[in-house]
Amino acid sequence: MTALPPTSEAGTPRWRMPRTAHAAHPGLVLAGFVVAAFAIGLSQQGAAGVIQDQVRSLDTTVDMIGWTIVAYALGVVVGAPVIMVGLAAWNRRRLLLTMSAVFVVTSALTVVAPSVEALLGIRFLAGLPHGALLGSATYIGVLALGAERRGQAIATLMYGLTGAAVIGVPGMQWLxxxxGWRASYLVVTLVGAAGFVLMWAFVPSAQGTRGVGFRTELAALRGRVLWTAIGTVTVGFAGLGAVQSYIVPLLEDTNGFSSDAVTVILMIFGLGMTAGAFAGGRLTDRSPVLTARIGIIGVAAMLLALGLVGTLGWPVVIALVVLGACIQVFSQSAQAHLMDATHTSPSLGAAIAHSALNAATVVGTGLGAIVIGLGWGFVAPAWVALVLALVAVVLVFVGPGYRR
Structure with a gap:
């Protein structure tokens, strides 16, 4: 059963609302979202696979290219709440298509970036629509499947992101x-354009929060429950950024795997994340809080294991794959909990979830860079991430909003 509105709003021009979107099938709606999420995943996660060619092409350093990855994540952190609050009254179909168009344009600009300085600014702009796009898609996806299956709706969108993890990094690295790296981002642009077309064809009209002022929308961002949920996502998910950002040197330099073996391991790691998204979606439908506890305990356990066996070869691979699965279980439940915490504006809550996830990327990647810069090695980020995960463990058991 779907809660999607069957027709367009009164006065909506037909060219902006094709017949296929008037009585949209939930599967087709979600298909467009998955393709859009896949494009976003390629853009964000695949960036790690083109670093070496960017360094040569733009005559710069690895550290400087690394800042372009951070710039994208910062764009998500800033863009998600600002856009969702500022454009709260916008029809969600209109917001989705606008954000998708911005993503396609900024991806095309990435292809022609003349310098690393220009790339830095463009990647920040490319991150701005990320949270609003996926947040609105999550909201409409929940409407499509029904609130009782919201975990599956969130997981379906995550399939696009985790699918990009399976083939994004190795695929963009190969291309x-x-x-050249510009060809890789041309593919991102084309996939993003395909997502835009699918959403234009099948996504129905869904009203924004009309009659709600800017201050009222901001009121949804108040309260200990919400900020505890945001903090839990940030510290709990930071472990993925701390480990994944440096996974290639961990495998190659510390454990001696060949580059070909690393490509295969990255694909297996992505499959583990996909499996975690599938399991997490179904567990979240039963109990978001219980699922969050199971997921974050698994994350902490695998980070501990990774710290202990970080130089032993294949045990590292096993720990990484299970870590990827556990972090996705935690991610699904955390996003559902954030939507509950912002029940007066669930699409804002979904966007805030992506903002928090990318804040976690900034925190984890940044702290990992610090300990590596201190000469502690590529296993050290796992220990930093473990400390953060233990904070999240405490929060999901005794934090406001998680106790009930």
Missing amino acids: SEQA
Whole structure:
């Protein structure tokens, strides 16, 4: 059963609302969202696979290119709440298509970036629509499947992101070696355009929060329950950024895997994340809080294991794959809990979830860079991430909003 509105709003021009979107099928709606999420995943996660060619092409350093990855994540952190609050009254279909168009344009600009300084600014702009796009898609996806299946709706969108993890990094790395990093981002642009077309064709009209002022919308961001949920996502998910950002040197330099073996391991790691998204979606439908506890305990356990076996070869791979699965279980439940915490504006809550996830990327990647810069090695980020995960463990058991 779907709660999607069957027709367009009165006065909506037909060219902006095709017949296929008047009585949209939930599966087709979600298909467009998955393709859009896949494009976003390629853009964000695949960036790690083209670093070497960018360094050569733009005559810069790895550290400087690393800042472009951080710039994208900061764009998500800033863009999600600002856009969702500032454009709260916008029809969600209109907001989705606008954000998708911005993503396609900024991806195309990435292809032609003339310098690393220009790339830095463009990547920040490319991150701005990320949270609003996926947040609105999550909201409409929940409407499509019904609130009782919201975990599955969130998981379905995550399939696009985790699917990008399976083929995004190795695929963009291979294409970058064959045709240059600009070709890789051209693919991102084309996939993003395909997502835009699917959403235009099948996503129905869904009203924004009309009659709600800017201050009223901001009121949804108040309260200990919400900020505890945001903090839990940030510290709990930071472990993925701390580990994944440096996974290639961990495998190659510390454990001696060949580059070909690392490509396969990255694909297996992505499959583990996909499996976690599938399981997490179904567990979240039963109990978001219980699922959050199971997921974050698993994350902490795998980070501890990674710290202990970080130089032993294949045990590291096993720990990484299970870590990827556990972090996705935690992610699904955390996003559902954030939507509950902002029940007066669930689409804002979904966008805030992506903002918090990317804040976690900034925190984890940044702290990992610090300990590596101190000469502590590529296993050290796992220990930093473990400390953060233990904070999240405490929060999901005794924090406001999690106790009930």
